[in-house]
Amino acid sequence: MKKSVNLEEVLEAIEMRTNDSNYFYNKNTGEIHYITDDELKKAKNDPEIDDYPEWQQRSIKTAVAINSTSDYLKLPEGDEINDYKIMEDFCHSITDKKLKKKMLESIEGESAFRRFKDKIYEYDLADDWYDYQAERFKQIAVDWCERNDIDYQEKLIL
Numbered sequence: 001m002k003k004s005v006n007l008e009e010v011l012e013a014i015e016m017r018t019n020d021s022n023y024f025y026n027k028n029t030g031e032i033h034y035i036t037d038d039e040l041k042k043a044k045n046d047p048e049i050d051d052y053p054e055w056q057q058r059s060i061k062t063a064v065a066i067n068s069t070s071d072y073l074k075l076p077e078g079d080e081i082n083d084y085k086i087m088e089d090f091c092h093s094i095t096d097k098k099l100k101k102k103m104l105e106s107i108e109g110e111s112a113f114r115r116f117k118d119k120i121y122e123y124d125l126a127d128d129w130y131d132y133q134a135e136r137f138k139q140i141a142v143d144w145c146e147r148n149d150i151d152y153q154e155k156l157i158l
Helices: 007-016 037-044 054-068 083-093 097-106 112-122 126-147
Strands: 004-006 021-026 032-036 072-074 151-153
Touching (some): 004 007, 021 037, 083 112, 097 112
């Protein structure tokens, strides 16, 4: 039977990602697993599992399975989620020409993300931005599910 995933869990993984975090979908169970880069490295070196705390033992065992089977798919990251492009597209979506120009200028050069965040609050665009970003992340999650032939539910299953 084909497994499915709760789209909210995929979205949470997309939103929580960092440079050293990895999220994987288990095709057999439908679960999403968080694994650090460090745990993936440890798993490649045939670790002595007992040397780690119990919570990390589970993660390393999962990392071993990720490295040695095709049962896991990596969730969207990096190039699949171009935060700068999403920010730039948001600026282009602003209909007020003067405001659009100011927002586009705010994302030029160093510290673009910081200036952008300051400006969305200064110009009362924060709600619009977060709605726009959430919709883009949702589309990335849906595209990932469809590309990997994974059924998904958009609401929590109670």
